Amino acid sequence: MFEITNPLKSVSRRQPRARAAREADNPQSPLLRLPEGEPLALDSGASLAPLQIAYQTYGTLNAARSNAILICHALTGDQHVANSHPVTGKKGWWATMVGPGKPIDTERYFVIATNVLGGCMGTTGPASTNPATGHPYGLDFPVVTIRDMVRVQVLLLNHLNIDQLLCVTGGSMGGMQVLQWAASYPERVFSAMPIATAPRHSSQNIAFHEVGRQAIMADPNWRGGRYLDEGVSPTKGLAVARMAAHITYLSEKALQDKFGRNLQNRDAHTFSFDADFQVENYLRYQGSSFVDRFDANSYLYVTRACDYFDLAADYGGSLALAFKNTPTRFCVISFTSDWLYPTSASRAIVHALNAGGASVSFVEIASDKGHDAFLLEEPDFHATTRGFLSAVADARGVRQAAVAVPA
Amino acid sequence: MSDSDIDERVSDLIAPAESAAPPERLDLLVVSRMVKRGARVLDVGCGDGALLKLLRDTRAVDARGIELSQRGVNDCVKNGLSVIQGDADTDLVDYPDNAFDYVILSQTLQATREPRKVLENMLRIGRRAIVSFPNFGHWRVRLQLLFRGRMPRTDTLNYAWYETPNIHLCTIRDFVSLLDEVGACIERGIALTRYGKPVRVSAPWWLWNLFGAQAVFMLERKSARSRT
Numbered sequence: 001m002f003e004i005t006n007p008l009k010s011v012s013r014r015q016p017r018a019r020a021a022r023e024a025d026n027p028q029s030p031l032l033r034l035p036e037g038e039p040l041a042l043d044s045g046a047s048l049a050p051l052q053i054a055y056q057t058y059g060t061l062n063a064a065r066s067n068a069i070l071i072c073h074a075l076t077g078d079q080h081v082a083n084s085h086p087v088t089g090k091k092g093w094w095a096t097m098v099g100p101g102k103p104i105d106t107e108r109y110f111v112i113a114t115n116v117l118g119g120c121m122g123t124t125g126p127a128s129t130n131p132a133t134g135h136p137y138g139l140d141f142p143v144v145t146i147r148d149m150v151r152v153q154v155l156l157l158n159h160l161n162i163d164q165l166l167c168v169t170g171g172s173m174g175g176m177q178v179l180q181w182a183a184s185y186p187e188r189v190f191s192a193m194p195i196a197t198a199p200r201h202s203s204q205n206i207a208f209h210e211v212g213r214q215a216i217m218a219d220p221n222w223r224g225g226r227y228l229d230e231g232v233s234p235t236k237g238l239a240v241a242r243m244a245a246h247i248t249y250l251s252e253k254a255l256q257d258k259f260g261r262n263l264q265n266r267d268a269h270t271f272s273f274d275a276d277f278q279v280e281n282y283l284r285y286q287g288s289s290f291v292d293r294f295d296a297n298s299y300l301y302v303t304r305a306c307d308y309f310d311l312a313a314d315y316g317g318s319l320a321l322a323f324k325n326t327p328t329r330f331c332v333i334s335f336t337s338d339w340l341y342p343t344s345a346s347r348a349i350v351h352a353l354n355a356g357g358a359s360v361s362f363v364e365i366a367s368d369k370g371h372d373a374f375l376l377e378e379p380d381f382h383a384t385t386r387g388f389l390s391a392v393a394d395a396r397g398v399r400q401a402a403v404a405v406p407a
Numbered sequence: 408m409s410d411s412d413i414d415e416r417v418s419d420l421i422a423p424a425e426s427a428a429p430p431e432r433l434d435l436l437v438v439s440r441m442v443k444r445g446a447r448v449l450d451v452g453c454g455d456g457a458l459l460k461l462l463r464d465t466r467a468v469d470a471r472g473i474e475l476s477q478r479g480v481n482d483c484v485k486n487g488l489s490v491i492q493g494d495a496d497t498d499l500v501d502y503p504d505n506a507f508d509y510v511i512l513s514q515t516l517q518a519t520r521e522p523r524k525v526l527e528n529m530l531r532i533g534r535r536a537i538v539s540f541p542n543f544g545h546w547r548v549r550l551q552l553l554f555r556g557r558m559p560r561t562d563t564l565n566y567a568w569y570e571t572p573n574i575h576l577c578t579i580r581d582f583v584s585l586l587d588e589v590g591a592c593i594e595r596g597i598a599l600t601r602y603g604k605p606v607r608v609s610a611p612w613w614l615w616n617l618f619g620a621q622a623v624f625m626l627e628r629k630s631a632r633s634r635t
Contacts, residue, residue, distance in 0.1 A: 354506075362491040363480050363481065364477070380481060383481055383485065384480075384481050387484045388484050391486065
């Protein structure tokens with residue numbers, strides 16, 4: 001079912017990794033370059049300049065500039081929402097959701113997706129070249145927050161001359177950006193759809209992220225974060241981080257149904273530490289394919305940004321205050337089998353919105369796919385998304401897409 | 408309870424529909440006509456959103472809902488309604504006081520685990536509560552139990568005893584006596600026969616309780632009334 005590759009033993013696929021490394025500075029995406037003279041002030045107190053923002057757009061912005069939807073990606077996602085990925089060649093991570101006739105219909109909406117600040121697909125991050133030294137930033141890159149990520153997206157929207165987004169949506173870490181958008185810039189967000197997310201990172205969430213970071217930093221090839229300069233890569237550590245994280249994205253039932261205790265291409269246990277079980281092989285595959293496209297330091301930074309996220313803390317401990325008198329219409333979505341960002345976390349958001357008198361819909365989608373359900377074909381999820389967007393677009397006077405004539 | 412407590416303009420409430428509500432949902436029409444235009448409304452157990460849609464389209468209200476079933480919530484969201492998947496028994500406590508002008512419970516009271524608490528929460532969240540429910544004191548219900556010796560099944564209560572979601576059935580009189588305990592008073596009240604005809608408001612209580620297949624009450628907190 002998958003090729004047997006053990007990323008912890010032997011990975012020598014330099015080509016895609018070289019491609020991925022090029023994406024950091026010279027991505028195959030439209031770029032907004034902000035001048036050196038306008039540094040971005042970050043939550044940490046540091047400031048960053050110059051800054052570049054890599055993004056993708058789909059569909060057409062209407063004359064009233066009222067049909068723009070911003071999609072915020074999750075931890076290891078990127079701006080390649082619905083186009084083929086420049087490094088892996090795979091189709092976009094939300095190609096099932098975004099496109100002509102899809103729930104986020106590019107015939108009707110203008111879709112924007114950026115690579116987050118601290119990412120490794122073209123927006124400035126630790127793999128980008130630090131102009132002060134001519135070397136990659138590595139750990140000299142300032143620690144960024146979800147709010148910093150949103151600040152960068154605001155700069156892009158200003159550049160695109162879009163005053164108000166029809167909707168901001170995204171799952172997981174993308175959902176945190178959605179919440180931050182709605183709290184920080186309510187007048188610029190007509191509607192918001194946070195999916196499979198939480199108003200703050202729980203202790204368990206932080207714990208899993210710390211396991212991933214420690215795995216990376218324990219890899220001798222990490223070299224204190226200077227691996228790019230030294231021509232090596234902490235692939236083993238990054239693969240372990242991905243393997244551990246991947247388990248949290250699935251439900252126990254999904255793993256059991258998919259793999260059970262099935263053996264991988266063999267009839268009996270080998271009494272060794274080979275990948276006897278299919279589930280081991282699957283995780284190794286996930287780990288090894290991940291290191292080809294993602295920068296290890298970037299993983300440290302984006303996980304840290306999630307850990308620091310606690311929206312209520314910015315509003316005196318009251319999440320309701322974050323959304324007080326908000327004009328934004330919300331649709332909050334969670335999945336029954338998601339134990340990473342469980343329904344209780346979404347309910348906390350809904351309660352806060354209710355207390356603030358906001359217009360809010362909430363749907364808990366029945367799914368056994370775990371946290372990753374938001375990336376998959378879930379008919380009820382897609383129907384809810386389609387319905388909510390269509391209703392807010394009608395309310396904002398965005399014209400319907402022309403009825404497609406079946407070929 | 409005097410007749411003057413009951414709304415005089417029943418004819419307003421059940422006048423021929425200018426809206427497209429199907430006749431079998433006359434209870435929705437009655438409820439919708441109790442709501443002032445442009446009000447903030449929470450419909451608890453809103454189902455597929457039929458009442459909310461009616462209220463939004465004919466009364467221009469700010470319509471919100473709570474519904475247990477995913478199917479119902481999806482239908483509502485598709486229609487642009489703000490509906491939360493939730494449970495009347497557990498989720499009303501999270502709403503702040505006086506958040507709505509009306510909190511509506513349409514044909515759902517008898518299916519809640521704690522009807523009294525639900526009612527108290529409704530009166531806390533809303534300035535007014537509107538409750539409609541099937542009357543277990545209706546003559547057909549009484550006769551079925553009396554002569555057949557079987558749990559009654561009627562148009563409004565069409566379930567076998569072992570699978571009914573209706574776990575807290577009551578008569579109109581039962582309901583009215585609960586209102587005293589929760590500190591509510593009736594601002595308007597109407598009973599509908601099984602053919603959707605109103606029982607005459609001048610009729611005595613025992614007649615309501617016998618011929619009303621369902622009842623619709625608009626309630627107010629006693630404390631709220633004494634202030635005004």
